[in-house]
Amino acid sequence: MxxxxxxxxxxxxxxETTLDFSGLHIACICGSNGAGKSSLLExxxxxxxxxxxxxxxxxxxxxxxxxxxxxFLFYSDRHKYRVIRTRYRGQSSSLEFQVETPQGFRSLTEKGVRATQSLILEHVKLDYETFINSAYLRQGRADEFMLKRPNERKEILAELLKLHRYDELEERAKDLSKSFRAQxxxxxxxxxxIATQLxxxxxxxxxxxxxxxQVNQLQQEQAFDEIQLKSLQVIRSQQQNWEQQLSFLKQQSQNLTADRDRLQQEHLAIESQLAAVxxxxxxxxxxxAGYQHYQNLLGQEEEFSAKFQEYTHAQQQRTQLQQQLVQQVNELQRQLxxxxxQLVILQQQEQETQQALSKSAEVEAGVLQLAAARDRLANLDRLQLQVSPLIQRRNTLQAQIDKVQARLTAKLEELETQQITLSQQQSTQSQLQQTATEVAVQIEQLEKDKVYIERVREKGQERRxxxxxxxxxQREFEKQLGEVEQKIQMLSVPDAVCPLCERPLDEHHWNRxxxxxxxxxxxxxxxxxxxxxQLVVTETEIQELRRRxxxxAQKLTQYDALREQRGQVIAQLSASDELQSRLEQIAAEKxxxxxxxxxxDYAADLQTELNQLNSQLQQLNYSxxxxxxxxxxxxxxRWAEVRQAQIKDAQKRQAQIIARQxxxxxxxxxxxxxxxxxxxESECAKQIAAIASRIDRIGYDPDRHSALRTAIRQAQAWQLSYQQLLSAQEQYPQLEQRSRDLAAAVQARTAERQVIAVQIEEVIQKLEQSPNTTTESQTLESQLxxxxxxxxxxxxxxxRLQQQSQQLAAMQAQHEQQQQQLQVARRQQRVYQELGQAFGKNGIQALMIENLLPQLEAETNQLLARLSANQLHVQFITQKTGRSGRAAKKNAKTIDTLDILIADARGTRPYETYSGGEAFRINFAIRLALARLLAQRAGASLQLLIVDEGFGTQDQEGCDRLIAAVNAIAADFSCILAVTHMPYFKEAFQARIEVVKTQNGSQLSLSM
Structure with a gap:
């Protein structure tokens, strides 16, 4: 491409931009980071x-x-193609594919984007993954192959070679092998x-x-009886024929009688019709005469109908014009x-403004009062600023004095309490001794309870x-039950699959x-x-332990109080000698x-300062x-200020109202x-007057028209009478002829009835003379x-036996057929099993990688020699000897790998020890070699090379060598595009595509 x-x-x-590649062999796409260089390639x-x-x-x-x-216009395989792809935001894309012919571009677009995309791939011979891994060296992916572990490199190479298709074929082969095995x-x-049934x-x-x-014997006996029965049936058949003939003759006689009666009735009806006609x-x-009068009335009604239509049309026109006139007048009246x-509203607003302006004197007085009140408030605010610190200090001093007084009072109360307590202690020495003994016993019991409660706590922790x-x-079992229920539901569906391997199940395996x-x-x-x-029992034990x-614990709440009481009692007992002196000291202090x-006379300095503050506050006289x-x-x-603003607004509105009225x-x-x-005077009114004049000229009288219609309805009976007259003139000859015919027919029916009566007598005599065979026939019919x-x-x-015999014969044929099918299934199972192994990692995939690596190594070293001045050399190692266990020397085995050995003038070293520039050159050589091989495998020649890599790792010498290498391989490519932001690298290319980002988007400039 x-x-x-x-x-x-x-x-x-x-x-909007256009880039023309004509005349570009080696070009550099340069610009700052983020300018849009890579976007051209995208x-x-x-x-x-x-x-x-x-x-x-x-x-x-x-x-x-x-x-x-x-x-996008491009050449591929000596043909010039054009691809136009468009997309609207939030919608699907459209795709147009064209090829250049001597008459111009001709469309190759198929029905649908997917079909057109497939056609493009057929002509370009590269899919997207092959392109980005071959012709398009994308930014940041140069060292992706080298940084992986050796075993992962094979996976990457398999991915680039699209060996995953063989994984799919392996899975399909395994599935088919399992299917044929199950079959x-x-x-x-x-x-x-089938063998059991045969x-x-x-x-x-x-x-x-x-x-x-048995069937043959029964059929012979049945044939003899049927012959005898047939002879009896012949006699019976003759008798039945006579009976049928007799029944037919009687029915014919009845029919002739009924027909004669019917003809007589019809003859009477015809005679009546003749009289009416x-x-x-x-x-x-x-x-x-009446019918002629009716026709004259119809002619007059047609004339009145014509006038009525013209009159109605004129009335409709006048009504429409009157409605139009009313609408136009109504519109003017609505405007009025x-x-x-609006005039009434203006008058109301004028009255409201007059009311507001009438209170202007009151508002002015309120404004003056507000100003005086604000002056007084300002004076009091300033006085408050002076008084507030003094009041705060006074409150502080008073609080401190109150605190001293409270302390002295509390001290006095404490001394009184101590005095009373010491007096009571002095009188209760024997009681204290008894109390000490009782408390000691209680403390001993509580200490035993502490040991017991510790054991209960430990037992509770163990139970918890x-x-x-x-x-x-329990949660684990609930989870397992949920999974089992889900499996059962999956198995209950028709054509269920195995819940573990998701393979189809036959009936036997489904049951298992x-x-x-x-x-x-x-x-x-x-x-x-x-x-x-166990949960119920354990929870019950825990509840019992908690109760104990x-x-x-409720008993132990008294432990600290008892210990404190014991200490107090012991202290009181030990201090009995000091009670008297302490009582005297407390009395003096009290x-x-x-x-x-x-x-x-307490807190004298505070009280002095408080008196001074009180005198200052009295002088300031603040309240x-x-x-x-x-x-x-x-x-x-403050209402005065609001009203004053309202009055100003009212004055403005009044001026506007006076000007607008x-x-x-x-x-x-x-x-x-x-x-x-x-x-x-309007045109509509004039048209209405003209139509009224036309209505007068028509001269239509509704009353005369109504009377004429009444006369026509009354004369309509003559039209019916006239039609009856015409019908009578036509029917009279026919009715006379029909009357004569009916009289003749009645006489003929009477003669035929007499002949049939004679025939009935003859048939009755024959039936009486024939023999009776009914009993013998019934006996034979029962035996039969x-x-x-x-x-x-x-x-x-x-x-049933014949059907079973046929089924067994069919099963015999089926047995032979299924034996052949079994042989075919076993053979297919072996074939697909071998195909699964062949398509696996150690089959075709390994063989393809082994065949590809020598080409990749030779291509890489050829390119690397150009980039490093013959200083670097790579070698691909696909297997190495490994050690396992203690007997390493005896158990040496071969391990599949993809190690890359790199040698320079100092020997073979790991990839990580090479400098950034050297590592980039190695990566570039391997990547370019891969690109060539991938393009060859796709059936396309690698005519375009795009290098979108960072060259920041290269020093000046490395850049020179890289540029020299690009120039050295330039003859192998029709177009080479290098993307960089480095000025030095940019200057090395004669053809440059400058990319600059502006407010109107990225812009291009081409220099040769």
Whole structure:
């Protein structure tokens, strides 16, 4: 594929641009990062294959645009093609494929994008994956092959060679092998069943011979009886013929009698009709005169109908014009009403503004009061700023003094409590001794309870851990039951597959899987029930342990209090000697505190400062109540400001209303005058007057027309009488002839009836002379019916045995056929089993890689020699010797791998030890060699090479060699495109495609 021209519209960063590749052999696509260099290459892949780096299909459309279009011209196999791919945002793509002919481009587009895409692949001979792995060296993928582990390199090489198709073939071969194996097993079971049934063939043949002999004997006896019965049946048949003849003659006689009666009735009816027709013919002149009068009335009605139509048409026109006139007048009246309504609204607004302006004096007074109140409030605000720190300090001092007083009071109360307590202790020494003993006993018992509760706690923890394990087992069993239920549901569906391997199941394997699944369900349910019972028991034990723990814990709540009580009692007992001196000391301290509280001589400095602050506050004379009243007065008077603003707005509105009222009155007068003139002088009014004159000229009288219609309805009877007259004139001769014919027919029927009566007498005499064979015939018929049932039974047995014999013969043929099918199935199983091994990793795939690697190695070294001045050489190793176990030397084995050995002037070293420039050259050589081989395998020649790699790892010498290598391989390609942002590398190319990103999208400039 050799590019010729690329036209872009709204593709990624491009708005509208055209790139002409004519004359370009080696070119550099250069520009800053993000300018849109790679987007040009993505446009080629999207146009030809419909694929790009964009995640969503609409992402290729330029931001803000609704459609994208790429028009790409290229040469392939000496033909010039054109691909036009278009997409609208949120819709599907369209694809056009053309080929150049001497008469211009001819369309090759198929029905549908998919069919057209397949046709493009046939002509280009490269799919998308082969192109990006051959002709298109994409950015950031140069070292993808080298950085993988040796075993992963083979997977990548297999992917590039599209060996995954052989994996699919391997799976298909394995599936077919399993299918034929299952078919062969089924055939073997069927053959065994058929062989068992064929063993009954001899017994059925013997029974068949016996039944055939019995059938022959019964058929002979049945034939003899049937001959005798037929002779009796001949006599009986003659008697039946006479009986039928007698019945026929009697029926014929009855028919002739009925026919004669019918003809007589018809003759009477015809005579009556003749009388009625003669009466109509007598009124002939009267009927004709009445009919002529009716025709004259119809002529007059036609004239009135014509006038009526013209009159109705004129009335409709006048009605339409009157409606049109009313609508136009109504529209003017609506405009007049709107104008009058607007005038009324303006007058109401004028009254409202007058009311608002009438209170302007009151509002001005309120504004002055508001200003005075605000001045007072400002003075109080300033005074508050001075007073607030003093009040805060006074409150602080008062709080501190109150705290000192509270401490002294509390101290006094404490001393009084101590005094009372010490006095009581002094009097209760014996009681303290007894209490100490009792408390010691209680503490000893509680310490035993502490040991017991610790054991209960440990037991509870052990039970809780056991309960958690049981709950985990319960959840696991519930999960297993859910999975088993799901398997059972899957197996209950018709044509179910195996839940594990998803392979089709025959009836035998289906039963085995169902039984095994149900057995698994029963085992799981039994284990689940055991776990649930253990859960119930364990929860009961935990509840009991908790109850015991709460009881003992409730007792232990007194432990600390008892210990504290014991300490207090012991301390009281040990301090009995000091009680007296302590009581005297408390009494003295108590007296001092009472005197201080009574005289108030505590916190002297604080009280002095508090007195000074009180005097300052009295001099300032600030009151919170006055301040609050001033604020409320300002709030009350704020309405004046609002009213003042409203008055200003009212003054503006009043000026506008006064200016607009004359205009509205003028508009109202104009509309009233237009209405009066329109009703008389308009074109519509004139047309109405003209139509009224035309109606008068028509001269249509509805009353006369109505009277004429009444006369026509009354005269319609003459039309019916006239039609009856014409019918009577036509029917009278026919009725006379019919009357004569009916009289003759009555006489003929009477003669025929007499002849038939004679024949009936003759047949009755013959029947009386014939013999009676009914009893003998019935006896023979009974014998024949009984023997026929026996014969039917034997024939049924004979048919069943013959059917079984035929089935066995068919089964014999089926047995032979299925034996052949079994041989074919076994042979097919072996064939597909061998094909599965051949298509596997160690079969054709390994062979293809082994055949490809020498070509890849030779091609890589040829390119690498150009890039490194014959300093680098690679070798591909596909197998190596490995060691396993302790006996390494004895158990040496061969391992499949894909190691790449790289040698330079210093020897063979790992790939990771080479510098960035050297590593890139190695990657570039391997990748280019792969590209050539992949293109050859696809059946296409590699005429286009795109290098979209970063060259930042190359020093100046490496870049020179890379450029030299590109120039050296230039003869192998028709077009080479290199993408870079490095100025030095850019300058090395004579042909450059500069890409610059602007506000209007990316722009191109070509320099040669």
């Amino acid at each position: 050799i590019p010729v021209q690329l036209i872009l519209k709204n593709f990624l960063s491009y708005r 446009a080629i892949t999207w146009a030809v294959w419909g694929q790009s780096r964009a995640v969503a299909e609409d992402d290729i459309i330029h931001s803000g645009a609704k459609e994208v279009r790429v028009d 062969a097993d089924q055939l073997e079971q069927t053959l065994q069943s 063993q009954q063939q001899e017994a059925i043949a013997t029974q068949l011979a016996e039944i055939e002999a 003669a009466e109509i013919l007598d009124r002939e002149s009267e009927i004709k 009403q709107r104008a009058e309504g 851990h056991f309960l958690e394990r049981l709950q985990e087992q 899987v169902v039984d095994k699944t149900k057995e698994q369900k029963r085992d799981t349910e039994e284990q689940f029930i055991v776990v649930r019972e 723990y709460r009881e003992v 007296q001092h505190l009472e005197r201080s509280l009574a005289q108030g 919170e109540e006055s301040h609050a009243l001033a604020r409320s007065e300002v709030d009350k008077l 004359p205009e509205m009155r003028t508009q109202i007068d104009d509309l009233s005058q237009q209405i009066e003139q329109y009703q008389v 019916a009984f023997r026929r049932r026996q014969l039917d039974d034997r024939l049924s047995q004979l048919g």
